[in-house]
Amino acid sequence: MERVKPLRADGQRNRERILAAAAELVGRDGAQASLEEVARRAGVGSATLHRHFPSRQALLEAVFRDGVAQLCAHAAAKPGKRPAAELADWLEELTVYTATHRGLAAALLAGPDGLSAEEICCTDMVFDVLNVLVARASSAGALHASATTEDLMQLANAIAVANEDDPHTARRVLRLALTGIRP
Template structure:
């Protein structure tokens, strides 16, 4: 078994600053943002960035997985009184995240590391969370009984990808589409 040496406090702070800068700049400029710009914005140099993230893809994976974890955490918070509104709000968060982080999933899928789409996109994690939201809304009679988590995930992602340069339009189109799932 390989022993991984834990990061020192300064190394951990550097890594956190790099991830924060990458998250901000990928959201601003898309997945093709300059790694040098990320390093500069994080207050370090290119060597520091590459010490923590040997490839663009390794950095983008962390940015994407952190975003998915935040989305999942928001959905896992206490259930609200309106399951349909809770479901719609979470799907809107997902669509806005995907549209804001232009090209992130596509960059990961076409990257050199050869990871499976399901692994990169965290589809299983998103579906677990979304299934709970769909079940609550369905039990309350707030959405069509045939609406599935898989269908809604596909809908939100398709709208977001079609509007990658415009998260506000992605949000508006998703809200329009969601009115069609109510009985």
């Protein structure tokens, strides 16, 4: 495994400014926010932005990573006493988060093609947690035998994409859909 060289202080500051600008613009304009405007707001050139984030996907992953990490930590902190409810609650949190944060669902659905392990960290975190929750629910007989982690990720993301900027509707539609996955 290749070691990542730590950034110099100025490089770290540039990266943080790029992420702050990107978070603001993605929040306002969604995942298609202008990369040129991100660089301009961060006070860096386009080459600097691309040195830190070689693709739009890499930048989106970094922008969403913190929020997704919090969602994943929240799921890991819960005991598995009620596997079906735990799975449903976490899928609801994920769906509401992705509906609220425009572009995250599409970024997660884009998958790991051509990305480094660091760039797909966000997607991997979600799949890791969802795999555990699905296994618990399946073991408890609380999940339809044919439902897979990938199915549930697509379901949550499709609902989030269809209801971007409308987390209340996303929550309601997910709850309706989840009644169909229980045996």
